[in-house]
Amino acid sequence: MTDSDTLILVNLKAYPCDPVEIAETCAAVADDTGARVAVAPQAAHLAAVADTGVETWAQHVSPVEHGSHTGSTLAEAVADAGATGTLINHSENRLKLADIDASLAAAERADLETCVCANNPAQSGAAAALGPDAVAVEPPELIGGDVSVASADPAIVEDSVAAVEAVDADVDLFCGAGVSTGEDVAAAGELGATGVLLASGVAKADDPEAVLRDLVSGV
Numbered sequence: 001m002t003d004s005d006t007l008i009l010v011n012l013k014a015y016p017c018d019p020v021e022i023a024e025t026c027a028a029v030a031d032d033t034g035a036r037v038a039v040a041p042q043a044a045h046l047a048a049v050a051d052t053g054v055e056t057w058a059q060h061v062s063p064v065e066h067g068s069h070t071g072s073t074l075a076e077a078v079a080d081a082g083a084t085g086t087l088i089n090h091s092e093n094r095l096k097l098a099d100i101d102a103s104l105a106a107a108e109r110a111d112l113e114t115c116v117c118a119n120n121p122a123q124s125g126a127a128a129a130l131g132p133d134a135v136a137v138e139p140p141e142l143i144g145g146d147v148s149v150a151s152a153d154p155a156i157v158e159d160s161v162a163a164v165e166a167v168d169a170d171v172d173l174f175c176g177a178g179v180s181t182g183e184d185v186a187a188a189g190e191l192g193a194t195g196v197l198l199a200s201g202v203a204k205a206d207d208p209e210a211v212l213r214d215l216v217s218g219v
């Protein structure tokens with residue numbers, strides 16, 4: 001990748017890491033290099049992460065408005081906490097079609113950038129039809145592994161880029177699963193992705209800063 005707008009989105013999932021420490025590292029690497037690095041922590045950590053100055057995303061927003069929705073993740077509350085974007089329909093938090101649409105509407109109401117996750121090219125095209133800012137294709141069997149989607153299954157990235165482009169050329173295509181090196185980021189870019197979504201490579205690393213500096217070298 002050569003575009004400094006390329007997004008490196010670090011999803012902390014529910015890993016037992018220090019979200020603020022990783023956020024501070026991501027902010028420092030972004031400042032030093034000009035790369036776009038964002039962190040998606042647990043909802044309860046959004047404000048603390050956003051306070052570091054790093055670009056902050058939610059892992060999910062619920063398909064609801066203000067009202068009687070106990071246990072929901074309200075898009076407006078996520079935005080109030082400092083998030084500027086959100087994942088929707090992550091492989092580990094799948095939604096029904098109507099709920100993806102309603103979560104997108106909620107995110108748009110709160111002025112959050114949106115990335116809908118998908119398993120394969122057909123789902124990527126379907127997700128693009130709902131009008132998110134981006135779709136992230138992630139083969140579930142590669143999530144959490146050591147082999148990047150871009151090398152294990154390059155066709156799934158290329159075909160997803162084409163599927164999204166055919167539906168709405170304004171929607172970006174990110175890819176994820178097993179991304180942990182600058183080489184992986186560069187390979188994703190060569191396949192047409194404009195961002196990567198990753199988790200374990202940073203959240204479980206002994207030295208997250210070294211991993212992040214390597215990742216941004218591929219932008």
Ligand SMILES: O=C[C@H](O)COP(=O)(O)O
Pocket residue numbers: 011091138142143144145176177178179197198199200201
């Ligand atoms: O949200 C991130 C993706 O599920 C990828 O996770 P991973 O980098 O641990 O494979």
